[in-house]
Amino acid sequence: MAFDIEMIKKVYHNMPGRVDAAREIVGRPLTLTEKILYNHLWDGNPTKAFGRGVDYVDFAPDRVACQDATAQMALLQFMHAGKSKVAVPTTVHCDHLIQAKVDAATDLARAKTQSNEVFDFLSSVSNKYGIGFWKPGAGIIHQVVLENYAFPGGMMIGTDSHTVNAGGLGMVAIGVGGADAVDVMSGMAWELKFPKLIGVKLTGKLSGWTAPKDVILKVAGILTVKGGTGAIVEYFGEGATAMSCTGKGTICNMGAEIGATTSTFGYDDSMSRYLRSTNRADVADAADKIASYLTGDPEVYADPEKYFDQLIEINLSELEPHLNGPFTPDLATPISKMKEEAIKNNWPLQIQVGLIGSCTNSSYEDISRAASLAKQVSEKNLKVKSEFTITPGSEVVRSTIERDGFIDTFHKIGATVFANACGPCIGMWDREGAEKEERNTIVHSFNRNFSKRADGNPNTLAFVGSPELVTALAIAGDLGFNPLTDKLINEDGEEVMLDEPTGDELPEKGFYAEDPGFQAPAEDGSGVQVVVSLTSERLQLLAPFDAWDGKNITGAKLLIKAFGKCTTDHISMAGPWLRFRGHLDNISNNMLIGAVNAFNQKTNSVKNQLTEQYDAVPAVARAYKAAGVPSVVVGDHNYGEGSSREHAAMEPRFLGVKAVLVKSFARIHETNLKKQGLLGLTFANESDYDKIQENDTINFTDLTEFAPGKPLTLEFVHADGSKDIILANHTYNEGQIGWFVAGSALNLIAAGKA
Ligand code: SF4
Structure with a gap:
């Protein structure tokens, strides 16, 4: 390792x-x-000074x-x-x-x-x-x-x-x-x-x-x-x-x-x-x-x-301990103000679950400080009021805290120790009853608390805090509890306060794991076979995209004229589609299904010009591809904003889209389109967006002269035979034109030319 x-x-x-x-x-x-x-x-x-933000x-x-x-x-x-x-x-x-x-x-x-x-x-x-x-x-x-x-x-x-x-x-x-x-x-x-x-x-x-x-x-x-x-x-x-x-x-x-x-x-x-x-x-x-x-x-x-x-x-x-949330990590409330805020905003005060750990907060120091509070449960004869879970960040952390008795301490207060993995931090938490979508409060030491992020329930209010604060709140079971000032009632009916958390920055006996879970690569991997089943629905080996044939693209059909915001989520949705991230054909069935069709204001409903019927965007794209008809996507401002996921560029490329013509691009998506061998173009005159009609056929007239800084000319032929000539700008440099010509940046690398 x-x-x-x-x-x-x-x-x-x-x-x-x-x-x-x-x-x-x-x-x-x-x-x-x-x-x-x-x-x-x-x-x-x-050799030169660079301009920040420039x-x-x-x-x-x-x-x-x-x-x-x-x-x-x-x-x-x-x-x-x-x-x-x-x-x-x-x-x-x-x-x-x-x-x-x-x-x-x-x-x-x-x-x-x-x-x-x-x-x-x-x-x-x-x-x-x-x-x-x-x-x-x-x-x-x-x-x-x-x-x-x-x-x-x-x-x-x-x-x-x-x-x-x-x-x-x-x-x-x-x-x-x-x-x-x-x-x-x-x-x-x-x-x-x-x-x-x-x-x-x-x-x-x-x-x-x-x-x-x-x-x-x-x-x-x-x-x-x-x-x-x-x-x-x-x-x-x-x-x-x-x-x-x-x-x-x-x-x-x-x-x-x-x-x-x-x-x-x-x-x-x-x-x-x-x-x-x-x-x-x-x-x-x-x-x-x-x-x-x-x-x-x-x-x-x-x-x-x-x-x-x-x-x-x-x-x-x-600095006071804080709890941030619900639903956004920047809604910061000092713990002394939490009760007031919760009552004012009608946030459920009863905490159902406290979750510590994740990549954000499962250091030895975090866990030992949280354990110092868990220990006080029996010492002060308290009862833990909420469920409590721990997600260790690594097997090294887990083995070390187990050796040092912390896992045992947590088990004694009824905690569940989950696998050393993302789990509840990324919605991979099969929480019992979450499907009922009841309004409820959880506190965790993770990083994000957007709606549905932990358990898929849009009505779970998640508050983010330090592992020690989360542990104290889980013991109290009350979002309004301030461990700095408030007392708890123990099983003997006595008022007790939690002592401040204490812990060690690093394990005195060093970190330890019998098997950290690492596999070193082969010294010479040339003989290693990579096996992907042809029938797999989750994985599919990629075939190189075709190189450009050197001719103008002609007879292309408008696939969709997207209206308004079209982020990478609209182009390639996440959620249930995550499982197909390794299968380009299958995940392409989500292509642009979130985009709004400018002609009917509906999502995932576009006209198939070959049949005159409306159908899902991926289905229409596949129909054009099967018929050997290229297609073009038209979009609005900041097209492709959001994540940098390359699927949003690979899917259109895979389904036969040749060009994406928009008012403006989110830069990373524009680059991703270029890398996949697509034409990412912008209207030279933004108002030309309004000239695009639902039954348009598109012909490039000067793609054979594709060069840096030289706009391309597209002919939009309307259903009645009339035409609009539209000028499209682009930002391709020589190298990026090479990607287009080769079919993708990877094709060029594979050819040893990049
Ligand atoms: Fe960390 Fe959560 Fe992301 Fe996993 S999902 S890497 S635990 S932030």
């Missing part, structure tokens, strides 16, 4: 020279974020991590790149496909039966292409990455939005779509708009009931769910260095909830302690040698307003 110390040493070897050069070029002291970014430029040494820059990340749900399509695509091995260290983690219901052993066994073919596929592809594979039960991607791979000053991408968790170990770690991961795994550059920088200065010190989680709950309340968009959040100050490394991880983890590109902390003793405790003394030693490069320049932190685009200051000594 070994982390790649040679790779890390190389990063550290380059860092002083590149950072010094960047400081010179930029002409001022540098933040940590800038140091990491300038040390990971695709072109090597910095310039698109090519980077060379050190690592890639994928979780099981997103890895399927990413690896299916990677198999097409024609490489024998991944270009950078990569890992796959089986954590999202395990449903929580009974207990760890039962649930894990059931998941292995239900998703056996997916796990086998991921295991064999990993084995073949040099990818580290973490088996089901090994743990949740971000906890496992923190324990094994994250390192100060590193840069990684991962196919999950909470990849940002690794900022707790001083990384710039960013969540991306599968297509981006495939690029990096194939040895290509990864592009990012140079971010803006938000500084968070932490003064004072955490104590008593307040935990690192409360820092990010407070920040979320300040910045809201959109406040971090396009920015990297850099934490610093005495409060930051006094905090545990895993606590920093929690704060960075929930940076995803404020929309931040990522968050990070400078290298300090807490990180060194964590690295040494997780058997990585050599990384800590290497980091110690260049420590000043692994944090922001002193001048920056002395006068932060000058160097950050936005600055927030939080005094940890005054």
